[in-house]
Amino acid sequence: MSENCKKPYYITTAIAYTSGKPHIGNTYEIVLADSIARFKRLEGYEVFFQTGTDEHGQKIELKASEANITPKEYVDRVAEQIKSIWDLMNTSYDKFIRTTDSDHEKQVQKIFRRLYEQGDIYKGYYEGMYCTPCESFFTSSQLVDGKCPDCGRECVPAKEEAYFFKMSKYAQKLIDHINAHPEFIQPESRKNEMMNNFLLPGLQDLCVSRTSFQWGIPVDFDEKHVIYVWIDALSNYITGIGYDCDNNSTKQFKTLWPADLHLIGKDILRFHTIYWPIMLMALDLPLPKQIFGHPWLLQTDSSSKEAEGVKMSKSRGNVIYADKLVELFGVDAVRYFVLHEMPFENDGVISWELITERFNSDLANTLGNLVKRTISMSNQYFGGIVEQTEVKEEIDEELILIAEQVAQKTVAKIEQLKVADAITEIFALFKRCNKYIDETMPWKLAKEESLKPRLAQVLYNLTEGICIGASLLAPFMPETSEKILSQMNSKARTIDELHEFGKFVSGTKVAENPEALFIRLDPKKILEQVKEKNEEKIKEKIEEKKETEINLERKPEITYEDFSKLQFQVGEIIACEEVKKSKKLLCSKVKIGSEIKQIVSGIKAWYKPEDMVGKKVMVLVNLKPATLAGIVSEGMLLCAEDENGKLALMTPENDMPSGAEIC
């Protein structure tokens, strides 16, 4: 393939939101994308790999004002931090786009205007309950006990002039596209979720502007509006490579678009498989070829059972940061671990024991030791010279066959985005090399001068096998690959040079004192170090807890008259059972004075029915009855709620009779 007719390959990650430091879960995505990008380069594609940051929105505006700096200063800081972690992970992105880049901003304005002018965007009103931290509107039916269904915080009623995107107009076209291209959404199981939950029931129009904050790209023909995240963030995939909606797109755009792969977390699949394709349709652009919603890396923490299989998130305080891992294990080990341990469809598990185990067995034993023993034999027996002598034996053939096939096997796995399996293929070669050493027993050959030529060939075969493996390893563990090849005094090869065994230059002298690639770790010591860190973390958590305060946005003032409309009484729970049809509801019989009311409440997660019975609780008794999950509820049990959404029933401090008025 000549230089100028290389096939393009355009891959992107989601852009990271600059509200804080990214954890290992975010980092997984960039490493995954990087390994695919590097692999495609190895295959001879002209790869363009784009990542970046999503830097607008109210949350950032808030954080910046808390820190007493401008939003731009704030995002500059975080973007730099994110970039430095991407660099720490040795990722080879070609472009780091920021949504505050001026060319991006300009283009987004033009896109918005065009969609408005062609009638896909119209002006309307958004009415509903608004959650400030989440920057989201909800219908009152979506709220959980009047709180935000995402974060559990207070919502306020709001009405906002806003622009809407007519999603429904393109829905059928998108359904047809998804049906015609089964590979479009990966893994395929996600396709059903999108179809069944959103597309088939009918798409709602999407609100694409906000007036409640300023930190965003203004709508240029209606300055009080700011373009909301969808059009702003998603467009990065085209603005980053030079799209222009007045038909002045760059050559780069024309070459690269449509993207070959959008790599994203499974949580934002909906935006990428529904809103983004529809936006593209409206712009009359082809759709990306594939969108892969990768699973999560879940952390199991040996020191606390409850943390098992819990998604990492800052609010849960169970975050493992990439730099800490790198400190303990090194970049390539972390890359290896996240790539190897992450399955294709289900969530992967990360724990200190697992990392240490993999590190020792795969990296130190299988790979590191193989390289070391091979090189040391070459030095011991031949002064470091690795030479072909053509003294071949049948026993060589299996090794050679595996070595010659490993490249194409790996290519096939990457084709399916099965990166973990690709790595396993490469390690199968290293394992075969170790076995080959036992089969040929070089130390025995070394004892007889007449067998030296055979010994030389054996070591050549090993060296060549290792070099093939190391070349293929480059996309996944770039530094290790380079180290091995440099110890072998050899060069990285392209895929095409890996199908044939014997390209290692005969007569090459290998390193005299090769450095061990991975030193075995003592799992006990690692666990001790982790324990120390955990204890620190727990202390921090406790301190944090002490300081936790919940501040709600004030609702409008009410009069005593308003208040007196509400009637609260003490009720005694005399019976309680689960509402079978629902996941969150308990149905209680509450005795209020002589009256017995049936009340349904969303507290199943915190209270067992048997624990409810006998409790005296605070009841709002004159609330209009409503039907929940088919059951009539005639009031409301009052609860306090913490920052994690945990509920606690309100009970009188001293025993009070059932029916006592609360005033």
Added chain:
RNA sequence: GGCGAAGUAGCUCAGUUGGCUAGAGCAUACGGUUCAUACCCGUAGUGUCGAGGGUUCAAAUCCCCCCUUCGCUACCA
């Protein structure tokens, strides 16, 4: 509640359209070897393939029902 996924050796998982004594890696035990980072190679396993029923000459694999877990979604006064 709707839609979907999963439940296989101690652990992480493979098991194509049903077919011979159910597999891999790690961990475990034993044996071999010594070039090497207590390493490598070999052997050995253990499994009511979530429970029950059915179809079949034959089911981990198909059908029914149930249990458990998970994902998306709805409801959640």
